[in-house]
Amino acid sequence: MDFSSQSVDAIEAAAGKISRVEELVYVLRVSEVMTRDIKVLSPSMSMSIVLELLRQEHISGAPVILNADLIGVVSLEDLIRALLVNDLDAPVGKYMTTKIITARASDPVVEALKVFTKNNIGRLPVVDEYGKLVGIITKGDVTLGILNALQKDFQREEVRRYRASHLFEDIVSDRSSLILRYNIKKDDFTRGGNASSNIKRALVRLGANHQIARRCGIAIYEAEMNLIIHTTKGGIIRVEIEPHKITMRAVDEGPGIVDIELAKQAGYSTATDEVREKGFGAGMGLFNINRCVDKMTLESEPGKGTRLEMKIYLQPEESVGETGYHFGENSK
């Protein structure tokens, strides 16, 4: 193991603990959250105009511009200073603050937040790379910008995970279930697994988590390949999906299994060399199915056929959302 890749892993593990909001203050740019429509003052305007402006616009300060250059900022405090000495006729230039702290439009929002905290101020003029005033950023803008970004995240997630999981909530009955049926042809290796893929996809759309979908997918795929490889005429797969339970059945009309207990053993296979060349017949199918589902019932009679039933029970928290992978833990 090389050390550089380990340290990268460590960084990524630490990064995993950073919340989306913390991430956003680094990802979002000042230009994305700032207010562009700004009220500006000129140094020759009187302080009484400042009073009107702040009152009408419900703002607590404004930048002062001379010949397109940012030369100062007038805040509520400056206005109060003028009011205290009854000097509202004085020009803005007399009371404005000329020591201006600005934020760069291209900086991440976190830089503006640092300036807010360090200087105990709530508003910063935003300048572009040439020092030209392009907007104003307040703490409120930052909050609103983050909320908007989170809203977009949420919508993206909604679209990505468009699911049919509301089906069971929309249709009212004492017990609703969705039944999917697939006809599986013998020796149809080319399309083999097609039904299982569709079943797995359906489960994900219905709101099953990845682990449940994976367990069902693996079990039904093994059963589907068994129908293709071992039956005389193929068979039928039937999947019944209920909010609390998934029941999968693979039924065929022969030839039937002579020794069921032997067939369940890992490594036991009756597959031909031809089938093995295709990557099947490892003798792990039934063993694997049993491992993936909560309950497996195998009934077979030579000459009549085989009926394999697999059940997976869903915990309330499993029917929606993603609980992550715990491979094999649920096998019984």
Place this chain on the structure above:
Amino acid sequence: MKISEILRIIDGTVCTEGDPQEIEIRGGCGADLMSDVLTTIQPQAILLTGLVNPQVVRTAHMADVSAIVFVRGKCPHPETVDLANQEGIPIISTPLGMFEVCGRLFSAGLPSLENELNLSI
């Protein structure tokens, strides 16, 4: 380990559409029997195999495999590549043999994602 690094280590070429280089791989699993893969593999692995038929892609889809590597310079069947494109699972071809590929990737720090099995039911 990113697929870009895996491609470099095993002299691999991508056979499917799109650029998978940034995909992160958690580990590897090598097998030619698909039931063995389904029984042992953990999610987000790269599957190293000599089997090139569409069933490999089906197996990969079921087992949440992140990418497939065909060893010994085997060219995948066109229908295998079509299915992989459809399922969004990248296929990589390498001229190296199975043992060499496993050895190189393991030495480079890619862990095994094969579960040990308790064969008693």
